Amino acid sequence: MRLSSTRRHWNRFAQTDPLWAILTDPDKKGNRWQVDEFFADGRRIVAAELTRVRAGYPELRTNSALDFGCGVGRLSQALAGHFQSVAGIDLSENMLAHAHRYNQHGARVRYLHNPHPDLRLLPDDTFDFVYSLLTLQHMEPAYALRYIEEFVRVAAPGGAIFFQLPATVTPRRRSFTLWPDTLAWRLWRWTKRKLAIEPVMEMHCIPRAEVEATLHAAGAEILHAYRYDAAGSEIESWGYLARKP
Ligand SMILES: C[S@@+](CC[C@H](N)C(=O)[O-])C[C@H]1O[C@@H](n2cnc3c(N)ncnc32)[C@H](O)[C@@H]1O
Incomplete structure (x- = not known):
């Protein structure tokens, strides 16, 4: 999907079921997340x-943090308990409208709308901690890799970068269906997707070697890569901790 389509779909999620779109617990579908419980998580x-x-990385400083793909601010609000100032940035202006509403920390947390395929709104060498969860997987890998390069640019010298990203998926076998996929059905699905009538959450993986090569090429030093998937999950996910020299 192009970034403009991804934005349309996330804007639609923000209008219909924003907290569930962020944490897709099946029991919480249909606006069943309690806001307090969601932010406590x-x-x-x-x-x-x-x-x-x-x-x-014991040298982590705590002046400023960036939360990339902040959504309604679940992690930005929590980061404000540890950092003096936090910037949350997101592609979806509708998600950010919720984030502003839920902000408990005044000017210490600012939210930025970024529809661009890079972080041009942010200056070089700024953040002590660049953080991103559950976001890079929801866009085409070419965009995700470009943002990873940008994480290194906007991190302060000596700053830490931590993000999570799936590396591979082992798909479960498709179940048998009695209903053939007719052209009309495919056209209907395509139209719904194109118009974001029913929003779609893209899911992409990037092999670990490619992520690490991108961090290296951008000038970061990788400190650690952690397995990040839940036990039994079909998705192999990694958390990457890097440092800008
Ligand atoms: C699953 S939510 C995760 C929100 C937040 N990181 C959290 O864990 O609570 C994914 C968020 O990424 C945002 N997003 C998707 N593509 C993006 C992009 N290219 N730049 C910034 N945000 C993006 C979506 O709008 C959505 O708010």
Whole structure:
């Protein structure tokens, strides 16, 4: 999908079921997430992640953090408990409208709308911590790799970069269907997708070697790569911790 289509789909998710689109727990579909519970999950994740980051990189500074693909601000709000200032950036202006509404930290957290295939809104050498979860997988790999290069550019010298990205999927076998896929059905599905009537969540993988080569080429030093998938998941996911020299 082109970035403009990805944006349309996420805007649609933001209008219909924003919290479920971010954490797709089947029990929470249909606007069944409790807001407090949803943001508490963000605080738990960020606290655990920062413990892990500090174990690999004790020199982590805490002036400023960037949350790439911030959605409604689940992780940005949690980062504000650890960093003096936080910038959350997202492709979807509708997600950001929710983020502004949920902001509990005033000017210490600012949200930016970025429809561009790079981070041109952000200056070089700025953030002590660049963070991204559940985002790079939802766009074409060429865009994701470009943003990873940009993470290195916007990180401050000595800053840390942590993001998660699936590397491979082992698809489960498709189930047998009695209903043949007619041309009319395919056309209907295509139209729904094109117009984002029923929003679609793209899912992409990038092999670990390609991600690491991109970080190296952009000038980052990889400190650690962690397995990041849930046990039994069909997706092999990795968390990457890197540092800008
Ligand atoms: C599954 S949500 C994750 C939100 C947040 N990272 C969290 O974990 O709570 C994915 C978010 O990525 C955003 N997104 C998708 N493509 C993007 C891009 N190219 N640049 C910035 N944000 C993007 C979507 O709008 C959506 O808000």
